[in-house]
Amino acid sequence: MKSMLKLVLTSVALMVASVAQAGGGSYPIPLEKAKISVLDQASLQRGADLYAQYCMGCHSMKYLRVNRAARDLGWSPEEGVAHFQHIRNGQGKPTDMIETTLNPETAKQAFGSVPPDLSLQARLRGTDWLYTFLRSYERAEDGTISNKLFPGVAMPHILEGLQNSLPPAEFDAAVGDLVNFMDYAAEPAKPQRLMMGWWVLGFLALLIMLTYLLKKEFWRDVK
Ligand code: HEC
Incomplete structure (x- = not known):
């Protein structure tokens, strides 16, 4: 019994240590929290437009x-094509993937590395990392x-x-929208998944009420 307790305590201590290490941050600056929600469709729409325009x-x-993106964001397929109109230089179809027209070879020559695919980036880095990253650029005096x-x-x-064109708070909000869209893109079923959670909780609450009433009914005459 005692050794069992010791085992449990040691594993709890190890778990706490590893979580602390993971959260301790090996980043050069602390991450800032992106206050976003994929249930905010207007924010996703703004984010998608920023994504199409800038990324x-x-x-x-x-x-x-x-x-798929159009459906989840509340647009018709044609509206979706219009919002992501850069695809195939304006010749896009609703069934296209959201791809770039930049040639990887050209990118390599220009930047020294190929810009990575961003579908799963929010999963890879986390939304707080993306939010902090996009707001951490600086231009020094020498340019x-x-x-x-x-x-x-x-x-x-x-x-x-x-x-430069927005007040800081509005710029932060815009970056939040952009990161929100990337979070959605990394898991397009996330809005449904979250909504499903609320339905399930509602259903369980109703069920508890019904079973409680039923219990009262069954035990009414039992003294
Ligand atoms: C002019 C081309 C260009 C544009 C436009 C651009 N990026 Fe990038 N991006 C790059 C390149 C090149 C890299 C690779 C950087 C490296 O490897 O050092 C990169 C890397 C990234 C990374 C880091 C990936 C990682 O984890 O290593 C993220 C995140 C990112 N871009 C997001 C964005 C977002 C969001 C936008 C739109 C606001 C955007 N990018 C617009 C060229 C671009």
Whole structure:
């Protein structure tokens, strides 16, 4: 019994230690929390537009189809094509994947590395990382660009124009929308999954009420 207890305590201690290490952050700067929700469809729509405008030129999202995204974001398939119109230089179809027209060879020559596919990036890095990354670019006095979270990143400061044209809070909100869309793209069923959770909880609450009433009915005459 005693050794069992010791085993349990040791494994709990190890678990706590590993969680603390994982959360302790080996990042150059602390991550900031992205306050986003994939249930906010308006935010997803704004994020998709920002994505199409600022990211699709270089990155693909090859696991997300235009008509699927359109359906989940509340657009018709044709509207979806219009929102992601860069696809195939304006010749897009609703069944296209959200791909970039940038040639990998050209990208390699220009940036030294091929921009990675962003379909699953929110899963890989986490939304807080993306939110912090996109807000951590800096331009030094001599004009050189750096990123505090990802020093030496080959990606230019794509959102610089947007950042300079918006008040800081609005820029943060825009980046939040963009990260929200990337979070959705990494798991298109996430909105349904979350909604399903609420339905299940509602159903269970109803069931508890009914069974409680039933129990009262059964025991009414038992003294
Ligand atoms: C001009 C081309 C270009 C555009 C436009 C662009 N990126 Fe990038 N991006 C790159 C390149 C190149 C890399 C690879 C960086 C490296 O390996 O150092 C990269 C890397 C990234 C990474 C890091 C991947 C990782 O974990 O290593 C993320 C995240 C990212 N881009 C997001 C975005 C988002 C979001 C947008 C739109 C706001 C965007 N990018 C627009 C070229 C671009």
